[in-house]
Amino acid sequence: MEKPRIATCSLAGCFGCHMSFLDIDERFLELIKLVDFDRSPINDIKRFSQRCDIGLVEGGCCNEENVQTLQKFRKNCDVLISVGQCAINGGVPAMRNAIMGGDDPLKDCLEEAYLTCPTSYNPAHEIPNDPALPLLLDIVYPCHEVVKIDYAIPGCPPSADTLWHTLVALVKGEPTDLPYELLKYD
Amino acid sequence: MSKETSAVVKEACQRIGRERHNLLDILLEIQEKLRCVDQEAMQLIGEELSISSVTVEGVVSFYAFLSQEPKGKVIIRLCDDIVDRFAGIEAVAEVLCEEFGIQMGETTEDGKISLEYTPCIGMCDQAPAALVNDVVVTNLDVRSAREMAKNLKKHLNPAKLVKKLGDGNNANKWIKSMVQNNILRRGEVIFNDEGTPEAGLKHALTKTPKEVIKTIQKSYLKGRGGAGFPTGMKWNFARASEGARRYIFCNADEGEPGTFKDRVLLTECPDLMFEGMTIAAYAVGSDSGIVYLRGEYTYLHQFLEKVLAERRKQGLLGENICGKKGFHFDIRIQMGAGSYICGEETSLISSCEGHRGNPKTRPPYPAQEGYLGAPTVVNNVETLCRVPRILEKGAEWFASIGTKESTGTKLLSVSGDCESPGVYEVAWGITVRELLKMVGAEEAAIVVVGGPSGQLIGRTAFERRIAFEDLPTGGSIVVFGIERSVLEIVHYYMEFFIDESCGYCTPCRVGNVLLKKRIEKIMDGLGELEDIAYLKDLSKTVIMTSRCGLGITAPNPILSSLEHFPLVYSAIVKKRHDGLQQGFDIKRALEKSREIAKRRSRIYDRAYGEKPISVENIG
Numbered sequence: 001m002e003k004p005r006i007a008t009c010s011l012a013g014c015f016g017c018h019m020s021f022l023d024i025d026e027r028f029l030e031l032i033k034l035v036d037f038d039r040s041p042i043n044d045i046k047r048f049s050q051r052c053d054i055g056l057v058e059g060g061c062c063n064e065e066n067v068q069t070l071q072k073f074r075k076n077c078d079v080l081i082s083v084g085q086c087a088i089n090g091g092v093p094a095m096r097n098a099i100m101g102g103d104d105p106l107k108d109c110l111e112e113a114y115l116t117c118p119t120s121y122n123p124a125h126e127i128p129n130d131p132a133l134p135l136l137l138d139i140v141y142p143c144h145e146v147v148k149i150d151y152a153i154p155g156c157p158p159s160a161d162t163l164w165h166t167l168v169a170l171v172k173g174e175p176t177d178l179p180y181e182l183l184k185y186d
Numbered sequence: 187m188s189k190e191t192s193a194v195v196k197e198a199c200q201r202i203g204r205e206r207h208n209l210l211d212i213l214l215e216i217q218e219k220l221r222c223v224d225q226e227a228m229q230l231i232g233e234e235l236s237i238s239s240v241t242v243e244g245v246v247s248f249y250a251f252l253s254q255e256p257k258g259k260v261i262i263r264l265c266d267d268i269v270d271r272f273a274g275i276e277a278v279a280e281v282l283c284e285e286f287g288i289q290m291g292e293t294t295e296d297g298k299i300s301l302e303y304t305p306c307i308g309m310c311d312q313a314p315a316a317l318v319n320d321v322v323v324t325n326l327d328v329r330s331a332r333e334m335a336k337n338l339k340k341h342l343n344p345a346k347l348v349k350k351l352g353d354g355n356n357a358n359k360w361i362k363s364m365v366q367n368n369i370l371r372r373g374e375v376i377f378n379d380e381g382t383p384e385a386g387l388k389h390a391l392t393k394t395p396k397e398v399i400k401t402i403q404k405s406y407l408k409g410r411g412g413a414g415f416p417t418g419m420k421w422n423f424a425r426a427s428e429g430a431r432r433y434i435f436c437n438a439d440e441g442e443p444g445t446f447k448d449r450v451l452l453t454e455c456p457d458l459m460f461e462g463m464t465i466a467a468y469a470v471g472s473d474s475g476i477v478y479l480r481g482e483y484t485y486l487h488q489f490l491e492k493v494l495a496e497r498r499k500q501g502l503l504g505e506n507i508c509g510k511k512g513f514h515f516d517i518r519i520q521m522g523a524g525s526y527i528c529g530e531e532t533s534l535i536s537s538c539e540g541h542r543g544n545p546k547t548r549p550p551y552p553a554q555e556g557y558l559g560a561p562t563v564v565n566n567v568e569t570l571c572r573v574p575r576i577l578e579k580g581a582e583w584f585a586s587i588g589t590k591e592s593t594g595t596k597l598l599s600v601s602g603d604c605e606s607p608g609v610y611e612v613a614w615g616i617t618v619r620e621l622l623k624m625v626g627a628e629e630a631a632i633v634v635v636g637g638p639s640g641q642l643i644g645r646t647a648f649e650r651r652i653a654f655e656d657l658p659t660g661g662s663i664v665v666f667g668i669e670r671s672v673l674e675i676v677h678y679y680m681e682f683f684i685d686e687s688c689g690y691c692t693p694c695r696v697g698n699v700l701l702k703k704r705i706e707k708i709m710d711g712l713g714e715l716e717d718i719a720y721l722k723d724l725s726k727t728v729i730m731t732s733r734c735g736l737g738i739t740a741p742n743p744i745l746s747s748l749e750h751f752p753l754v755y756s757a758i759v760k761k762r763h764d765g766l767q768q769g770f771d772i773k774r775a776l777e778k779s780r781e782i783a784k785r786r787s788r789i790y791d792r793a794y795g796e797k798p799i800s801v802e803n804i805g
Contacts, residue, residue, distance in 0.1 A: 064789050067772055074765040106778045127782075135779040135787050141770065148716075148765045 004053040004171050007077060008040040011066040012093040012140060013059025016157045017084040018042070021056075023160035031164075034171050039076075048076045054170065055080045057149075060090040061141045065134035074147040079170070083163070085156040087143045094140040106138055155185065191226050194219050199234040206235060207558065209245060209540030213252055214481075214521055221297070222256040248542040248688070250304060250524030251481045258293045258300035260342055263317040266303040267310060267443050268678040269601050269664060275314040278331040279303075285335035298342060305526060305682055306443035307482040310601030310664070311368045311608050318344040320484040322365050355453045360489035367450050368608025371624065373595040374587055375575050376455065376568075377611050383457060384502065386574025390465045391510045398469040399425065402573065404581035406593040411437055411529070411566035412636065412660030413735070414592075417573075420563055423553035424470045427561035432472040434463050434515075435557065435564040437534060439480040441526040442637035443682060444662035447597035448567040450609045452479075452486050455571055456493045460517060462570030464507065465577060467515040470563055475517040478534050481524045490519055526686035530735050531564035532556075533688070544688045545734035568597055568661070588614035592653040596661065600625045602634075603667035618657070619648040627665045632672060632751075637662035638679035639739035641746040642672065672751045673709050673758075676743045680705060683740040694737030697728035701744055712768035713759035721748065 010018055018041060024031065039048045055077030061067050074080055085091040099105045099112075114120055114127045143149050153166055162182045169176040198215045202208045212231060216223050223231075223246045225239075232239035246252045262282060264275050279290055279301070286299050293300040309315035312324035321344040323334060334347055351357035352365045372378055390398050403418030424432055436459060440448040451459060463475045479487060494517055497503045505514045520538050522528055528537045532546035535557050556562025572594060576584045585593045592614035598621065601607040605626025612621065622630050635641050635652065636659035643650065643657070650656050652663075666675065680702040689695045701724055704717055725741030732738050748755060762768060772790050780786060 064772070064776060064787050067775075068789050071766065080765075104778065104782075107782055110782065129783050129785075131785060131788075133783075134789075135776050135783055135785075137775040138778050139775075141775070144767070146767055146770045148767065 005038045006054045007038045007052045008056040011059035012062035013086040017058035020157035024164045052077045059086045063134040082143045082152040090140045090142045097139040195230040206540040261300040263304040265307045265315045267306040269310040270314040273313040278326045281331040308446040308449045370608040371610040373611030375595045386577035390577045395469045405576045405584040410568035414654045424561040424563045427554045429561040431560045433557045433562040434466045434472045434475040436477040439529040441529045444664040446599045447661045458571045462573035477519045481522045591655045600663045602665040604665045614653045630665045631668040632666040634664040644750040679743040691733040693728045693731040707769045
């Protein structure tokens with residue numbers, strides 16, 4: 001039987017979840033016996049080569065490119081999983097959603113970040129607007145508000161053990177029974 | 187610091203008293219005189235009462251009738267209840283905006299007129315209605331609204347808007363209102379004219395307090411505000427609780443949309459209510475009572491004060507009442523300031539104590555530790571009006587009316603799409619169909635029993651009975667015809683709860699907003715099967731984890747409409763296969779960004795002639 005295929009991506013996140021994934025260390029050797037990796041920063045494959053069984057998404061959606069990537073993942077993966085708080089809730093990037101007093105919160109946010117903030121160094125006094133930069137969304141969206149998400153693995157980041165156990169159980173089609181330590185965060 | 191502010195604040199604090207529990211009265215007076223309670227005033231009040239100005243601001247910002255921005259000399263508050271909406275309040279608003287040249291929520295530049303919306307003012311049977319300062323204006327339409335605006339521009343005197351006085355005591359010289367009572371069915375307990383005034387009180391005073399409580403317990407009288415707690419048991423708890431003083435509160439903060447029966451009782455039977463309070467005081471051992479009158483009913487305030495004064499004169503209040511040695515009791519009226527949640531008993535107590543009208547954590551229950559820490563009984567107007575009759579005619583007589591669990595009669599305020607909106611006193615246990623026949627609404631399609639915190643039912647449930655055993659209600663019955671949209675009604679009620687939530691606990695403050703958003707998604711035709719599950723699931727969470735009755739009942743419109751009108755939902759939700767969330771609109775999400783960056787999206791804005799974006803050609 002063909003091995004299940006996995007794809008991963010990082011949207012508006014910090015790559016921390018991917019780093020945590022790498023922390024499964026030598027178990028990677030075991031993992032690649034169980035699965036094949038398709039599009040992922042881990043192997044630097046940029047495009048889907050074929051349909052995948054599992055997609056792991058780190059980060060929420062803060063710009064149009066994130067939305068596009070996420071929609072591609074939904075289109076190409078049977079099971080789509082939000083990994084970590086940013087994918088699940090928007091996380092730290094979503095702090096900008098709290099700017100909502102004025103008429104144009106997005107403009108307020110950009111001006112604070114690039115122009116008026118006392119610690120910003122910006123001699124050109126311009127808000128970056130290179131045509132290559134993807135347009136920002138009005139607010140940061142968690143993944144499940146953009147596409148249907150099948151599962152969520154919580155944590156900031158989820159620990160390597162959490163990711164390992166969940167993934168192996170999913171691939172083998174067994175129920176997960178994560179110990180309390182792996183799901184408590186205080 | 188302005189001299190006027192300082193003088194008004196000092197005078198108010200001096201006369202009303204510099205105690206914390208007088209804060210709401212002080213604020214109401216300052217609002218009336220200065221048309222606002224601004225930073226300066228709050229600072230001064232804080233100094234006078236030895237509390238921080240932020241504390242004062244917390245209270246000011248809580249109530250709809252208090253404002254930090256100056257309001258006009260005349261504030262026109264249009265009732266924004268769903269019944270008024272369907273009756274055409276929006277057209278009235280349009281006319282007023284046009285006449286005064288301002289938008290809703292604004293004040294004219296000369297500071298004369300403010301226009302606002304306000305939730306149900308208890309006039310659903312004569313909708314659309316408005317409050318012009320304290321004056322109630324009913325049955326508005328485009329023509330009368332224009333006339334009202336013209337007149338106000340001329341004389342700026344709301345009292346002059348009343349041309350034809352209402353029936354009964356509405357024409358009393360202390361009320362002088364155009365409000366109609368619309369008592370359309372007189373039942374056996376309250377509106378029959380057989381009762382002898384004060385017979386209940388006189389009879390009670392021949393018994394011991396414990397015997398009085400026993401009688402009430404035997405009558406199985408339950409609270410008429412909606413929750414239906416046994417009145418005798420409440421009194422018993424309060425009597426048994428330790429305390430140097432005990433308080434009797436009358437809850438006249440009738441705010442459940444579609445309820446107006448207390449308004450009629452306050453107008454026509456104030457003596458009965460005060461008599462009931464006096465009996466409660468005797469039974470519980472209290473010397474002090476407070477009527478918490480909703481701000482919307484300020485037009486009844488003076489009248490009620492006169493009734494109280496008359497009772498004092500007759501020895502029915504004050505010391506040694508009716509010659510009973512050692513039984514002293516008096517009543518004062520506390521005005522509310524426009525807050526639905528203050529109808530919840532612990533919020534009501536918070537409000538009287540001069541705090542924000544936030545609900546308190548229970549236990550301790552008010553009967554144990556209520557107003558200022560003393561055992562407190564909070565009873566609804568209608569409950570108290572029944573007490574004298576029970577004492578006069580006996581518990582057995584009372585218990586023989588109605589059903590086993592719901593004894594006596596109930597006042598129902600019926601409004602909406604029916605021929606005869608008004609107040610009906612019926613025995614508990616009447617079926618919805620019988621009631622609809624009585625009010626001339628046999629064609630009704632949707633009936634809201636118990637207001638938004640009750641149940642929305644459809645024709646399949648019209649055989650159900652209005653009683654605590656089946657469909658309980660605090661008195662609100664709103665009828666809707668086939669032409670009304672269930673979802674629009676549900677959406678309105680969610681909006682109402684969001685506005686009225688005190689914001690203390692997250693499930694209520696946030697959960698209800700999420701529920702409303704999901705209803706909007708369904709109304710927009712973007713609903714999916716999962717959304718129904720989401721609504722049920724989140725409703726359950728809000729109900730389970732909210733702190734007070736508001737949050738616990740807020741999802742009811744959603745849950746009961748899902749139960750009774752499942753086809754409405756299933757007709758509009760769709761199953762989708764592309765895995766995308768229909769509620770997410772990328773074009774809208776990018777709109778601001780496009781404006782700021784002054785360029786189009788290279789992914790989602792295809793140029794003319796290019797293939798439009800779909801899942802098939804993303805990227």
